[in-house]
Amino acid sequence: MIKFENVQKTYPNGYVGLKDINLEIEQGEFVAIIGLSGAGKSTLIRCINRMHDITDGTLTVNGTDVKNIKGKEVRDFRKTIGMIFQSFNLITRATVLKNVMISSVPELSWWRRILGIFPEEAKVTGLESLDNVGILDKAYTRVDQLSGGQQQRVALARTLARKPEVILADEPVAALDPVTAKIVMDDFKRINKDLNISVLINIHHVDLALEYADRVIGIRKGEIVYDGPSENVTQDVLDEIYLKDSEEGK
Numbered sequence: 327m328i329k330f331e332n333v334q335k336t337y338p339n340g341y342v343g344l345k346d347i348n349l350e351i352e353q354g355e356f357v358a359i360i361g362l363s364g365a366g367k368s369t370l371i372r373c374i375n376r377m378h379d380i381t382d383g384t385l386t387v388n389g390t391d392v393k394n395i396k397g398k399e400v401r402d403f404r405k406t407i408g409m410i411f412q413s414f415n416l417i418t419r420a421t422v423l424k425n426v427m428i429s430s431v432p433e434l435s436w437w438r439r440i441l442g443i444f445p446e447e448a449k450v451t452g453l454e455s456l457d458n459v460g461i462l463d464k465a466y467t468r469v470d471q472l473s474g475g476q477q478q479r480v481a482l483a484r485t486l487a488r489k490p491e492v493i494l495a496d497e498p499v500a501a502l503d504p505v506t507a508k509i510v511m512d513d514f515k516r517i518n519k520d521l522n523i524s525v526l527i528n529i530h531h532v533d534l535a536l537e538y539a540d541r542v543i544g545i546r547k548g549e550i551v552y553d554g555p556s557e558n559v560t561q562d563v564l565d566e567i568y569l570k571d572s573e574e575g576k
C-alpha cells in the first residue's frame with residue numbers, strides 16, 4: 327500500500343508543490359492522475375520513489391517510511407518501484423534485449439556490461455518481459471530502429487525485468503499517436519491485472535484516463551480535488567479539476 331498522510335512538498339525556492347495530501351493506494355490498483363500543467367502531478371509521483379523529498383507529513387510504501395531511508399536503503403527501495411518517462415530513456419545504439427538486461431542486473435561489473443556478458447537468468451527474465459509487452463520478436467533489434475511506441479514498450483519491459491511492486495509513469499503516452507498510445511495503455515493494463523503491479527500514471531488525455539484507470543485522482547494547485555472511481559468523473563468534476571485561475575470566482 328502507498329499511503330500519504332498530510333504530505334507537503336515545498337520546493338527550495340519556497341513554492342508549495344503539494345499541500346496536505348492524504349491518499350491510500352492498495353496493491354494492484356490502476357490510478358490515473360490528472361490535472362492542468364503545473365498542478366503537481368509529477369511532484370506527486372516523484373515523491374513516491376524519493377526522486378523528490380517530501381517536506382512534511384508521512385509517506386509509506388509497503389511499510390517503508392520513504393522520508394527516513396538513506397543510502398543503500400534508498401537504492402534497495404527504488405528497485406521495488408519502476409519508473410517510466412515520456413522520453414523512453416533507452417540506450418538507442420544497443421539491442422532491445424541488452425537494454426532490458428542492463429537494468430535487471432544493476433550490480434553487474436562494467437566490463438561485463440561492455441562485453442555484453444550477462445547471466446543466463448537475466449536473459450530469461452529479459453525475454454519474458456519482452457514477451458509480456460508483445461515485442462519478443464524485436465529482442466535482437468537495435469532500439470534506434472524501433473518506432474516510438476515500440477520504444478516505450480521496451481522501457482516498460484526493462485522496468486518489468488526488475489520485478490517491481492509499483493510502476494510510476496510520467497506522461498508515458500504523451501509523445502505517441504492515439505492508436506499507439508492505446509497499445510501502450512493496453513500493456514499497462516495487462517501488466518497491472520496479470521501481475522498485480524500497482525500502476526500510477528500521470529496523463530493529460532482524460533479519455534484514456536477514464537477508459538483505462540479504475541481510479542482517478544484530480545489535482546489542482548497541489549491539492550487533491552477529486553479522488554474516486556473513473557466512472558464517477560462527470561463534467562462537473564472535470565470543470566473543478568481543470569478550472570483555470572482566471573475562471574475562479576466567475
Ligand SMILES: Nc1ncnc2c1ncn2[C@@H]1O[C@H](COP(=O)(O)OP(=O)(O)OP(=O)(O)O)[C@@H](O)[C@H]1O
Pocket residue numbers: 337338339341342343361362363364365366367368369370528
Ligand atoms: N524544482 C522545482 N523548484 C521549484 N518549483 C518547482 C520545481 N519543480 C516543479 N516546480 C513547480 O511545481 C509545480 C508542479 O510541477 P509539476 O511538474 O509537478 O506539475 P505537473 O502537474 O506534473 O505539470 P505538467 O503536466 O506540465 O508536467 C509547478 O508550478 C512547477 O513550476
